Amino acid sequence: MIFVKSTDNDFDGKFEELLARGKMDIAHVSGIVGDIIEDIKTDKNLALRSHISKFDNWTPKNDADLKITTASMQKAYENIDKKLKDALHLAYDRIKAYHEKQKPKSWFDTEANGTILGQQVTPVESAGLYIPGGKAAYPSSLLMNVIPAQVAGVENIVICTPTPDNEPNELLLAACHLCGVREVYKVGGASAIAAMAYGTETIPKVDVITGPGNIFVATAKKMVFGEVNIDMIAGPSEIGILADESANANHLAIDLLSQAEHDEMASSILITPSQKLADAVKDEIEIWLTKLPRQEIARKSIEERGAIIVTKDMDEAVDLMNKIAPEHLEVATMSPFELLPYIKHAGAIFLGHNTPEAIGDYVAGPNHTLPTGGTAKFYSPLGVENFMKKSSIISFSKNAINEIGEECALIANTEGLTAHEQSVRVRLK
Amino acid sequence: MIFVKSTDNDFDGKFEELLARGKMDIAHVSGIVGDIIEDIKTDKNLALRSHISKFDNWTPKNDADLKITTASMQKAYENIDKKLKDALHLAYDRIKAYHEKQKPKSWFDTEANGTILGQQVTPVESAGLYIPGGKAAYPSSLLMNVIPAQVAGVENIVICTPTPDNEPNELLLAACHLCGVREVYKVGGASAIAAMAYGTETIPKVDVITGPGNIFVATAKKMVFGEVNIDMIAGPSEIGILADESANANHLAIDLLSQAEHDEMASSILITPSQKLADAVKDEIEIWLTKLPRQEIARKSIEERGAIIVTKDMDEAVDLMNKIAPEHLEVATMSPFELLPYIKHAGAIFLGHNTPEAIGDYVAGPNHTLPTGGTAKFYSPLGVENFMKKSSIISFSKNAINEIGEECALIANTEGLTAHEQSVRVRLK
Numbered sequence: 011m012i013f014v015k016s017t018d019n020d021f022d023g024k025f026e027e028l029l030a031r032g033k034m035d036i037a038h039v040s041g042i043v044g045d046i047i048e049d050i051k052t053d054k055n056l057a058l059r060s061h062i063s064k065f066d067n068w069t070p071k072n073d074a075d076l077k078i079t080t081a082s083m084q085k086a087y088e089n090i091d092k093k094l095k096d097a098l099h100l101a102y103d104r105i106k107a108y109h110e111k112q113k114p115k116s117w118f119d120t121e122a123n124g125t126i127l128g129q130q131v132t133p134v135e136s137a138g139l140y141i142p143g144g145k146a147a148y149p150s151s152l153l154m155n156v157i158p159a160q161v162a163g164v165e166n167i168v169i170c171t172p173t174p175d176n177e178p179n180e181l182l183l184a185a186c187h188l189c190g191v192r193e194v195y196k197v198g199g200a201s202a203i204a205a206m207a208y209g210t211e212t213i214p215k216v217d218v219i220t221g222p223g224n225i226f227v228a229t230a231k232k233m234v235f236g237e238v239n240i241d242m243i244a245g246p247s248e249i250g251i252l253a254d255e256s257a258n259a260n261h262l263a264i265d266l267l268s269q270a271e272h273d274e275m276a277s278s279i280l281i282t283p284s285q286k287l288a289d290a291v292k293d294e295i296e297i298w299l300t301k302l303p304r305q306e307i308a309r310k311s312i313e314e315r316g317a318i319i320v321t322k323d324m325d326e327a328v329d330l331m332n333k334i335a336p337e338h339l340e341v342a343t344m345s346p347f348e349l350l351p352y353i354k355h356a357g358a359i360f361l362g363h364n365t366p367e368a369i370g371d372y373v374a375g376p377n378h379t380l381p382t383g384g385t386a387k388f389y390s391p392l393g394v395e396n397f398m399k400k401s402s403i404i405s406f407s408k409n410a411i412n413e414i415g416e417e418c419a420l421i422a423n424t425e426g427l428t429a430h431e432q433s434v435r436v437r438l439k
Numbered sequence: 440m441i442f443v444k445s446t447d448n449d450f451d452g453k454f455e456e457l458l459a460r461g462k463m464d465i466a467h468v469s470g471i472v473g474d475i476i477e478d479i480k481t482d483k484n485l486a487l488r489s490h491i492s493k494f495d496n497w498t499p500k501n502d503a504d505l506k507i508t509t510a511s512m513q514k515a516y517e518n519i520d521k522k523l524k525d526a527l528h529l530a531y532d533r534i535k536a537y538h539e540k541q542k543p544k545s546w547f548d549t550e551a552n553g554t555i556l557g558q559q560v561t562p563v564e565s566a567g568l569y570i571p572g573g574k575a576a577y578p579s580s581l582l583m584n585v586i587p588a589q590v591a592g593v594e595n596i597v598i599c600t601p602t603p604d605n606e607p608n609e610l611l612l613a614a615c616h617l618c619g620v621r622e623v624y625k626v627g628g629a630s631a632i633a634a635m636a637y638g639t640e641t642i643p644k645v646d647v648i649t650g651p652g653n654i655f656v657a658t659a660k661k662m663v664f665g666e667v668n669i670d671m672i673a674g675p676s677e678i679g680i681l682a683d684e685s686a687n688a689n690h691l692a693i694d695l696l697s698q699a700e701h702d703e704m705a706s707s708i709l710i711t712p713s714q715k716l717a718d719a720v721k722d723e724i725e726i727w728l729t730k731l732p733r734q735e736i737a738r739k740s741i742e743e744r745g746a747i748i749v750t751k752d753m754d755e756a757v758d759l760m761n762k763i764a765p766e767h768l769e770v771a772t773m774s775p776f777e778l779l780p781y782i783k784h785a786g787a788i789f790l791g792h793n794t795p796e797a798i799g800d801y802v803a804g805p806n807h808t809l810p811t812g813g814t815a816k817f818y819s820p821l822g823v824e825n826f827m828k829k830s831s832i833i834s835f836s837k838n839a840i841n842e843i844g845e846e847c848a849l850i851a852n853t854e855g856l857t858a859h860e861q862s863v864r865v866r867l868k
Contacts (some may be wrong), residue, residue: 036665094853097846104843108556111548119540126790127537127804132783134817148854181853217817232665236465236672239817243665261865268858303857346834353830354561361555361834364866368859369835373847375556376831388563388646388668390829400819401782402805405775405790406798414533417526418802424523424610425577428732429697430797436690437793 012317013292015285016326028317029333031248031277031383036229043229047204054210061201068176070196073212078178078186078194086183098149098188101373105153108375109161113394124407129400136166136214137397138206138238140221140231141182143172143198149185150371154378154392155221156189162397167191168216170206172198199223203230207238220396222379241396245383246275249367250336250356252327252349253282257342257363262287263294265340265366270311271304277315279334281327288320328352335386338367355386411437441746442721444714445755457746458762460677460706460812465658472629472658479633484640490630497605499625502641507607507615507623515612527578527617530802534582537804538590542823553836558829565595565643566826567635567667569650569660572601572627576608579800583807583821584650585618591826596620597645599635601627628652632659636667649825651808670825674812675704678796679765679785681756681778682711686771687792691716692723694769697797699740700733706744708763710756717749757781764815767796784815840866 012024049057055073062076063069070076087095118128139155141147152169159167171182173196186194195213197205203223209215219231220241231240249269251262266278282288295312299305321327328349331339335355343349346361353359357380360367371378381389415438422430441453478486484502491505492498499505516524547557568584570576581598588596600611602625615623624642626634632652638644648660649670660669678698680691695707711717724741728734750756757778760768764784772778775790782788786809789796800807810818844867851859 094849097849100843100846112558129541150850235664236661264858264862264865268862271856271858356830358831358833364837364840365833365835366862366866368851368862369847370833371859372850373843374833376833388828391831399817401785402787402820404787404794404799404803404805406794408793411793414529414802417529418798420523420526421530421579421801422797427700429693429700430800433693433697433795433797436693437795
């Protein structure tokens with residue numbers, strides 16, 4: 011763990027190290043992934059079936075085997091405990107309510123001369139959601155990808171998830187039933203991304219692909235970008251915490267560890283002007299670590315990619331955090347909203363002592379698919395807009411084109427585009 | 440030109456051909472482009488200067504030579520004709536007004552138990568705009584890229600444009616002054632994209648890169664996607680026209696040619712249920728062609744990539760156009776707004792007989808940077824949102840977390856993420 015004061019001599023170097031976190035070496039796997047994509051483009055289902063034999067340790071007998079039945083989803087749903095069912099429904103409802111507020115509206119404006127200008131927002135026709143499978147199959151990921159697509163009004167929603175040993179994760183199946191999705195395929199990795207981008211005999215070609223995944227999935231998403239749209243290229247998870255002395259060190263320690271337990275590559279970073287809090291959190295992390303089932307992963311993550319930075323004041327803490335642009339940012343201070351205007355970049359901002367990041371992972375409502383590795387400087391959380399697109403609307407009356415057509419023709423002429431110019435001039439008089 | 444009825448035997452094959460338009464063979468140049476990007480990452484300005492010698496036929500003497508002076512922009516502006524100056528100001532003002540209406544707002548909602556949920560929208564810190572240079576340097580492209588970035592509130596706007604023979608396009612310089620941009624570099628092609636994505640001693644690293652370009656520029660943009668955000672991967676320009684007998688054949692012919700004159704790879708497609716109109720437009724194209732200075736380009740484009748399709752009725756025409764998902768769509772019918780609800784995919788929709796596509800290229804207000812090659816199925820026009828990003832806002836009170844914390848902890852536990860569970864539980868009571 012980096013445990014450092016901003017005034018230390020070696021601070022700049024250590025901070026640079028921190029900023030370099032979370033970069034994936036996509037170039038390293040792009041050869042393999044390129045081959046997989048070509049394979050699927052050429053041999054479609056045949057290639058899918060052979061990739062499944064190779065990576066997932068079972069062999070589909072026929073094309074129909076690729077699809078999970080709706081009956082098995084319903085059965086899985088019926089089998090889950092009532093309390094969990096209620097919790098998942100609560101999550102579904104809250105996530106849906108938040109995303110409905112987020113949905114953009116078409117708009118237009120008129121001008122007195124008869125002009126209408128506007129923007130029409132429409133859903134994409136089909137979306138492909140990638141959901142990791144096996145042990146790391148999270149029903150929450152399914153909800154967070156399906157609901158924005160449903161709220162957007164996407165007609166065809168397709169899901170791909172790997173099923174090692176042909177054993178689908180029952181919770182994931184239950185969540186599929188709960189969300190009302192019907193097209194779920196037992197296909198994973200780069201093959202799944204290629205199948206949804208180009209289509210096979212069984213899996214339809216989609217317009218947008220979203221969802222988390224490992225470096226092979228991320229690389230495949232980047233490679234098919236342009237053929238389809240994608241949400242973002244995501245790396246390991248992160249949390250940044252800005253805190254003052256009003257924060258509870260025990261709470262912050264477990265918040266940091268809730269990222270660390272995800273992945274050895276995850277980063278957990280506390281920045282505070284309080285040396286006292288910094289010391290206390292460090293101690294509390296040690297205590298918590300001994301109690302966690304995922305202790306091994308969390309310890310490695312904290313040791314190699316964790317950081318506690320003590321700054322001169324809160325202004326400096328905010329500045330440093332803006333440079334980090336963390337995926338999750340907790341603001342654990344006395345008056346967190348006072349800092350909000352100064353926070354420039356973060357995927358999601360959790361304000362106040364009662365808002366642990368985990369509440370946003372499951373039930374708060376906003377999406378938990380967020381930009382990582384500093385990309386919050388330019389990417390947004392996954393949302394309804396990832397499943398919609400816009401068309402500009404332009405309508406001119408005879409009066410309107412007479413009013414500004416001459417200027418339009420002049421610019422077109424200056425650019426040497428005579429047909430452009432003439433297409434306006436023929437309508438003037 | 441494809442001139443066909445939807446009832447013809449060979450229609451399906453011809454339509455497939457049309458749908459395959461505008462695909463760029465990015466794989467073909469990705470080796471060269473990858474090398475250029477590596478070069479710039481490693482040698483920065485030194486590599487830039489050597490690429491300029493190689494591709495633009497002049498040799499910068501030093502790093503300062505890479506930058507265009509603001510004095511030369513001001514001089515270029517002062518030298519342009521009063522009428523053109525006014526026309527450009529009109530365009531600037533109208534484009535700005537439209538994009539201001541498009542700017543998304545931050546929002547939040549409160550719940551009675553003390554919860555606050557919302558979405559904060561903030562500009563990226565820096566944007567890099569690529570503007571093609573030399574003969575194809577269009578001041579309108581500059582306006583269409585700069586204005587949305589300015590409206591978004593981007594602090595640092597950087598422009599790269601190639602200057603063959605070290606002779607910047609004077610109109611482009613004038614437009615730079617008019618827009619108030621100050622950082623313009625004489626760098627083009629894949630080198631420019633790499634310089635803005637990774638930064639050099641002179642050119643700052645940016646967060647978002649937008650702007651049109653050839654296949655090398657498009658490929659470089661795809662390759663740096665993830666390191667920065669990009670707008671879209673754009674190919675040759677296109678126009679689709681839906682028309683009925685109320686349309687003026689002469690007008691539609693010059694509208695089709697206004698795309699064809701851009702580029703031999705451009706496509707111009709008329710779909711109409713009227714055989715009479717189809718025949719007349721075909722004849723008018725021939726007449727117009729003889730009058731155009733860019734006749735050679737326009738003729739090649741129309742012959743190789745133009746199409747006139749006669750359908751059974753307007754419903755079928757709309758269906759086919761939705762499959763094409765054109766960059767520009769003119770609806771030249773008696774009651775164009777009646778068709779609007781059925782139009783699913785198009786970059787910009789031009790409604791009515793007085794709205795030639797060219798009016799949208801320059802002065803109408805909406806952006807002329809639009810998705811091509813069928814990507815209007817999932818991409819949107821360039822706009823203010825390309826230069827902004829969102830952060831989710833989540834704030835829970837003690838009451839709020841007590842209300843739904845148990846459900847949250849249960850889901851976390853089910854997913855095997857104990858630290859997540861505990862980070863919520865420690866706050867409950």
